[in-house]
Amino acid sequence: MLDSSVSPLSSRFSWLDLIRDTATIRLLETTVLPSYLNACRWFAGKARPQDRFRIAFVHEIPFRPDDAAPDTAFLLIVEVRYAEGEAESYLLPVSFVATDRAKTTEIPDKGVLTAAEFDQKTGWVIDAIYDDRFRQAIFFNIVHQQTLNQQAGQIVCHRGLGLADGEASGLIVSRVLPVDSSNSALVYGFPGEKETYFLKLYRKLFQETNPEVELVSFLTENSHFSHIPAYAGSLIWRQKTIPDITLGMMQRMVDNQKDSWSQTGDYLNDFLYAVPHRLFTIREEVFERVELLGRRTAQLHLALFSPESGDPAFRPESFTDEYREFISRRFESLLERRYAMLIDNYTRLDPLAQRLAWVFMEAKEMIDEFVEDFRNRPLESLRIRIHGDYHLGQVLATDDDFIMIDFEGEPESSIVERKIKHSPLKDVAGMIRSYHYAVSAKLFGSVETEKIAPDHLQRVSERWFNLIRDTYMNAYLDTIGSPHPLFKNNNELNFLLLVYLLEKAVYELGYEISYRPAWVKIPLKGIMDVIREIEKIRMADPNRNSDVPRLQMGLLQSKKE
Incomplete structure (x- = not known):
């Protein structure tokens, strides 16, 4: 449901001219983004005193050319500066949904940035993941390996081996997975069939290619290891002077019952129930x-x-x-x-x-x-x-096997540290x-x-x-x-x-x-x-010469013992 009580933006420009609409950009930075981002689960800077929200870059993602009303979404690269510590950059795709179209579009309140009017057309600025036209455009661009020139570099769409030729054509249906996490998840399928592809849109951006994309694409395209969701494509921001920045990755969907942490908990139930009876059961x-x-x-x-x-x-x-x-x-x-x-x-x-x-x-x-x-x-x-962040929660249990997921590395490590080679x-x-x-x-x-x-x-x-x-x-x-x-x-x-x-x-x-x-x-x-x-x-x-004292194991004994 759209909330019309949100303070509206009003611009004499059309939505398509957002990039040169400096007054609207400024209003977004000062009156819309601070409250909106702080309400988002994926924004990691809530607990830090914030100095400024700045739209550092705006990229255009045109909708499909066969759309009846040509329109576009924008990828906002939002820089957040803090009172202390380094600034952070976040990806926020936005689109404009006119009032007449909004009546037939399912947009949750958390997806609405603000009510707005562009060139006398009223509607809402929303997080574009909730706009099917945007989801379709991303899929189309990955399938066709499009390169979209921007004012700052290019948006380059890669297609992976996990995206089969026959499955990449025809009508695609899509939706946003209703999960709150540090990224956003979109899924794609075919009418009347199971959902086939999973697109992870990375929200917090790093000045490096995401390690997950490197690992999953390498395993898919350079090995026979099949126990991961196969790499189907990615969305990259490419500039001449810095490394590629990963915006999203698409993989094949996998059937799973639950993660291995939950399954192990189930297996432990027999053991748990036997312990009070002094039985050992596995x-x-x-x-x-x-x-x-x-x-x-x-x-x-x-x-x-x-x-x-x-x-x-x-x-x-x-x-x-x-x-x-x-x-x-x-x-x-x-x-x-x-x-x-x-x-x-x-x-x-x-x-x-x-x-x-x-x-x-x-x-x-x-x-x-x-x-x-x-x-x-x-x-x-x-x-x-x-x-790099391997545990039972990162392994999905299928009927008779396992699928490994989430190759992003340790959450608290820098993006460079996550790429360090270890044993x-x-x-x-x-x-x-x-x-x-x-x-x-x-x-x-x-x-x-x-x-x-x-x-x-x-x-x-x-x-x-x-x-x-x-x-x-x-x-x-x-x-x-x-x-x-x-x-x-x-x-x-x-x-x-x-x-x-x-x-x-x-x-x-x-x-x-x-x-x-x-x-x-x-x-x-x-x-x-x-x-x-x-x-x-x-x-x-026998050759060790050390004055270090031995372990004080007696400290482990309780008074009763």
């Missing part, structure tokens, strides 16, 4: 699914391992001094922040979390020594492009930590187990997790094969896995302290598992 189907995911993860990494690639972005690299220093410094900074958070929030933690926190803090010297070992230890394993064990560590979260959250957060002592729940969850972790790892390593250039030997593999597991668990710790103190024990237990393994490595090395 269905064989659970092991089969975990084993399959281990194989699919390895196949993903084998597809991304491309030593003969002519593209430097996908050529394997060694563990350079520069990379090690980057990881070490980032991790050391992360550690210091987490130690400070634990000290400041110690009294908010439950007794089990307090004991785990003490052992973690007492192990600081051992962890520092481990980081220094990573800095200097000879390593012959290789680094490649990886998923594929970083992805493996992310999935292992996700399984640990799945069982811990189930046991510690369910009414069925609320009367069971936390220490007992910790032991029970650890047994489940160890079995699942080993099943996943064995399937992964069997599929990768040995020897493989990605992993020099088992010693290096185990060492690097500990590096990424520790980094991941310490990263998780900050979120739990800030938002879910009752869950702090989950990443702390993950940290504890790693530092126990670190100590085993230290004790097994």
